[in-house]
Amino acid sequence: MAKEDLLVAGIGMLLFTALMAMYRVIAGPTLADRIVGLNTVTTKVVGIIAILAVLWREWYLIDAAIVLLMVNSVSGLILAKYMERRGRNA
Amino acid sequence: MLEIIPLLFGYSIMFFGSLGVIRFPDVYTRLHAATKCDTGGIMGIVFGLMMIMDGPFVVKVKLLFLLVLIALINPMVSHAIARGAYKMGIKPEVKVDMYAWDNP
Numbered sequence: 104m105a106k107e108d109l110l111v112a113g114i115g116m117l118l119f120t121a122l123m124a125m126y127r128v129i130a131g132p133t134l135a136d137r138i139v140g141l142n143t144v145t146t147k148v149v150g151i152i153a154i155l156a157v158l159w160r161e162w163y164l165i166d167a168a169i170v171l172l173m174v175n176s177v178s179g180l181i182l183a184k185y186m187e188r189r190g191r192n193a
Numbered sequence: 194m195l196e197i198i199p200l201l202f203g204y205s206i207m208f209f210g211s212l213g214v215i216r217f218p219d220v221y222t223r224l225h226a227a228t229k230c231d232t233g234g235i236m237g238i239v240f241g242l243m244m245i246m247d248g249p250f251v252v253k254v255k256l257l258f259l260l261v262l263i264a265l266i267n268p269m270v271s272h273a274i275a276r277g278a279y280k281m282g283i284k285p286e287v288k289v290d291m292y293a294w295d296n297p
Contacts, residue, residue, distance in 0.1 A: 106245060109197065109245075112204075113200060113203075113238065116204045116207065116208065117204075117207060119208075120207045120210075120211040121211075123211040123212070123214065123215055124211050124214050124227070126215060127215060127223070133220060133278075133283055134281070135220045135224075135274060135277070135278035135281070135283055136220055136223065139214070139220070139223055139224050139274060140214065140227075142227065142228070142231075142270060142274070143210075143211070143214060143227045143231055146231045146235055146267065147207065149235065149259075149263075150207075150234075150239075153239055153259065154238070154242065157242045157245065157246045160248065162248060162249070162252045162255075165252065165255045165256060166255070168259060169255070169258065169259055169262060172259070172263060173262075175266075175270070176266040176269070176270050179270035179273065179274060180269075180270060180273050182274070182277070183270075183274045183276065183277035184273075184277065185277075186274075186277035186280065186281045187277040187280040189281060190277075190280045190282050191280065
């Protein structure tokens with residue numbers, strides 16, 4: 104069917120782009136580059152979970168996507184505050 | 194068949210955003226590419242999923258909630274990361290640093 108093919112192709116595309124962002128996490132020169140890469144990878148994983156929820160017709164996975172997005176926001180804010188404080192002390 | 198348009202829009206935006214994350218020379222330009230393309234791409238993909246799904250109405254409301262939450266949270270986190278990176282001492286590779294005029 105065309106619908107499932109489109110969704111499966113989207114999952115493959117998102118995995119490929121997550122690998123491209125994972126290169127920046129591994130090879131980033133500074134701490135901020137790694138945080139940017141992690142934020143990007145987590146957003147792509149949220150997209151993959153939402154697509155899987157529609158593909159498998161398991162609707163509780165959308166709640167998991169919402170919770171992962173909230174955890175991502177909290178971790179990003181904490182890492183940003185950590186960077187700010189480390190610059191003030193150094 | 195109309196749901197192909199936002200889904201393909203979201204996939205292509207995601208691909209070019211990740212290309213920018215790899216290729217750009219600076220933290221701030223990488224952050225620009227990453228967060229703008231991520232927000233637009235995920236919003237396109239979730240909007241396409243809202244159009245393509247056939248389920249209960251509550252699930253569509255949940256996907257709409259996910260859309261609004263992404264549009265609220267993702268720019269906020271990127272703004273905090275840029276502020277923290279500047280306060281940590283990473284200088285942007287530009288000719289004129291206008292943020293340093295306001296914050297000496």
